[in-house]
Amino acid sequence: MRTPICEKLGCEVPIFGFSHCRDVVVEISRAGGCGVLGAHLFSREGLEAELRWIDDHVGDKPYGVDVLIPGRYVRDAEVSEGPLRELVPPAHLRFVEDLLDGAGIPPLPEDVARQVAQDRRQTERNNTPSGAMKLLEVAMRHPKARLIVSALGTPPPELVERCHALGKLVGALCGKPEHAARHRDANLDLVIAQGTEAAGHTGQISTLVLLPQVIDAVQGKLSVLAAGGISRGSQIAGMIAMGAEGVWCGTLWLGTRESDLLPFQKEVLFRSRAEDAVQSLSRTGKPVRLLRSRWSEAWEREDAPRPLQPPLQEVLVRMAVPRIDRAGRDDFYTTPCGQAVGDVNEERTVRSVMVDLQNDYLEAMERLSSQWQRYTV
Numbered sequence: 001m002r003t004p005i006c007e008k009l010g011c012e013v014p015i016f017g018f019s020h021c022r023d024v025v026v027e028i029s030r031a032g033g034c035g036v037l038g039a040h041l042f043s044r045e046g047l048e049a050e051l052r053w054i055d056d057h058v059g060d061k062p063y064g065v066d067v068l069i070p071g072r073y074v075r076d077a078e079v080s081e082g083p084l085r086e087l088v089p090p091a092h093l094r095f096v097e098d099l100l101d102g103a104g105i106p107p108l109p110e111d112v113a114r115q116v117a118q119d120r121r122q123t124e125r126n127n128t129p130s131g132a133m134k135l136l137e138v139a140m141r142h143p144k145a146r147l148i149v150s151a152l153g154t155p156p157p158e159l160v161e162r163c164h165a166l167g168k169l170v171g172a173l174c175g176k177p178e179h180a181a182r183h184r185d186a187n188l189d190l191v192i193a194q195g196t197e198a199a200g201h202t203g204q205i206s207t208l209v210l211l212p213q214v215i216d217a218v219q220g221k222l223s224v225l226a227a228g229g230i231s232r233g234s235q236i237a238g239m240i241a242m243g244a245e246g247v248w249c250g251t252l253w254l255g256t257r258e259s260d261l262l263p264f265q266k267e268v269l270f271r272s273r274a275e276d277a278v279q280s281l282s283r284t285g286k287p288v289r290l291l292r293s294r295w296s297e298a299w300e301r302e303d304a305p306r307p308l309q310p311p312l313q314e315v316l317v318r319m320a321v322p323r324i325d326r327a328g329r330d331d332f333y334t335t336p337c338g339q340a341v342g343d344v345n346e347e348r349t350v351r352s353v354m355v356d357l358q359n360d361y362l363e364a365m366e367r368l369s370s371q372w373q374r375y376t377v
């Protein structure tokens, strides 16, 4: 299963795994793949602590760090100094309060609410260009973080040069071949062709259609990974046959034993089907594939205000989520989630998922080879 990206990065198999949970990241890398930590939920100090922990537990394996640098966002969020909540229109705040109160979800006790607000203040500007840069400064100090990835948009040239000088590879996600061409011209090392099936910020093109177009667009200058809907080794074989150097998965790890989701959240995932992963503006103001719930449905109502541009919609999410979690309300549970959730049916270890992916890949290759011999030779 080794491909050129394995040589460049120093991993054994080209299976990349995105997660916000450090245990998942470490287990993927230790099982031979490359775990990638989503950084945007952490304060700078928090990220430093997470990366130190990963360094201590990952051995000599590589891992990656991913940040969100949105092209379009509310400029005031970057220049203002007060809490971002002050920039949220009162009608939006009222909508969320009424929604949760109306559903009988109790407000947080005062001391908890104070702590939550304080934590939020430390991370709420992470998804602005300057906020993302501050997180990257932290990642730069960690040599085992061999891969830096931009979730949205092409990273600026200074960043690419600095990463290269430090011996790091730079990657970025894309949902259209035009984005991939921009990444190619910016001298990146890796592009992740993320189809609409995927969890998170997604476009409209499926992985099967997007991947070959992205491969054409990069003209052999970058490694291409396929992302979106991948939960089986047979799909990895298919993607590699199409010219990908590997795959990048996110949804698959949500239900693993190492994932830090609450038990009730994992249960929701286990009973969800592919069609429950829908695109919605309700998390960030941009189209995100997520698990349908009463939270996402509320924002589709006629009386709902228009979701806000990044990073302000996330302020509303981060106000609501601690209340929903504390109340254990599975009907309101909201998380980015891809159509691959239909294959996430029980709690398993990351290692067993990695082993199954590889065995299933080998079976697919054997099937292909025996068909080839039977019908072609």
Ligand SMILES: Cc1cc2nc3c(=O)[nH]c(=O)nc-3n(C[C@H](O)[C@H](O)[C@H](O)COP(=O)(O)O)c2cc1C
Pocket (backbone or CB within 6 Å): 018, 038, 039, 040, 066, 067, 068, 150, 151, 152, 173, 194, 197, 198, 199, 200, 201, 227, 228, 229, 230, 248, 249, 250, 251, 252, 254, 335, 336, 337, 338, 339, 340
């Ligand atoms: C809970 C969750 C949060 C995500 N957040 C981000 C993010 O912050 N940055 C990013 O580049 N991708 C994010 N993604 C998308 C993944 O990087 C990946 O592209 C996607 O999950 C692949 O498709 P799949 O979900 O079908 O495996 C997220 C995915 C999940 C499941």
